[in-house]
Amino acid sequence: MEQSSISKQIVLQVLQNAAIYLVSFAMLLYGIGKPLQFSSDGLLHKTVSDLTGMELMWVFYGYSKPFILILGFLEISGALLLLFNRTKIIGCFLLSAVLVNVILQDIFYGVNQGALIAAIIYQFLIFFILACNAKKLSIALQAIMAKPIILKSQKKKILIFIYSLTLFFCLKIFEYFITH
Numbered sequence: 001m002e003q004s005s006i007s008k009q010i011v012l013q014v015l016q017n018a019a020i021y022l023v024s025f026a027m028l029l030y031g032i033g034k035p036l037q038f039s040s041d042g043l044l045h046k047t048v049s050d051l052t053g054m055e056l057m058w059v060f061y062g063y064s065k066p067f068i069l070i071l072g073f074l075e076i077s078g079a080l081l082l083l084f085n086r087t088k089i090i091g092c093f094l095l096s097a098v099l100v101n102v103i104l105q106d107i108f109y110g111v112n113q114g115a116l117i118a119a120i121i122y123q124f125l126i127f128f129i130l131a132c133n134a135k136k137l138s139i140a141l142q143a144i145m146a147k148p149i150i151l152k153s154q155k156k157k158i159l160i161f162i163y164s165l166t167l168f169f170c171l172k173i174f175e176y177f178i179t180h
Contacts, residue, residue, distance in 0.1 A: 003004070012132055015132075016128070016129055016130070016132045019126075019128055019129055020083065020129060021093065021127040022081055022122075022125060023079070023082060023122050023125050023126060023129075024079040024080070024082045024083050026078075026118070026122060027076070027078055027079035027081075027082075027095055027098075027122070028075070028076055028079040028080075029073045030072075031071075031072040031073065031074070031076035031077075031079065032072065032076065033072075034069070034072030035067050035069060035072065035157070037066055038058055038061040038062040038068055039112030041047075051112040052110060053108070053109035053111075054109055054110050054111045054112070055066055056109065057105060057109040057111065065163050071098070074093070074094065074098055075098055075099075077091075077094060078091050078094035078095035078098060079091070079095070081094060082095065082129075088129065089130065089133055089135060089136060089137055089140065092126045092129055092130050095122070095126055096123065096126055099119050099122055099123045099126070100123065101125060102115075102119045103116065103119045103120060106119060149161065
């Protein structure tokens with residue numbers, strides 16, 4: 001008699017794929033719908049003091065079409081990156097940046113509970129996807145955190161410090177004149 005067993009690895013892959021599909025689908029829809037989502041036309045007759053937190057946020061976002069398009073582009077990009085194995089982790093980080101912002105705004109501006117709960121679920125699913133890719137994530141973090149080249153000469157260290165400090169001051173002066 002043949003026993004059919006599904007390995008833990010297969011179950012995890014199925015769960016991870018389902019999480020990826022759900023988050024990607026939702027973020028694609030949000031990204032595509034961004035230009036339509038924030039319209040302040042119906043709120044322009046109200047004074048600022050009469051607006052709820054959510055209405056205030058809607059007016060704020062609805063004021064700048066390019067800003068909304070960029071947010072939508074980031075959501076779409078993250079969703080697409082999430083779909084491919086080689087870019088999955090980058091997609092997770094990009095979508096986390098977007099979702100943490102959404103979650104905080106939903107909390108502090110009183111956006112409807114359903115939207116907040118959905119954003120929290122998507123963020124937890126992203127944590128799950130990252131956990132499933134812990135080995136890849138560990139390798140990437142090790143590469144990022146690798147020890148820098150160690151200079152043996154004290155003179156080189158001092159010269160690099162002086163050059164860096166000089167360049168910092170030059171950039172700061174440049175920044176001052178550009179911004180004032």
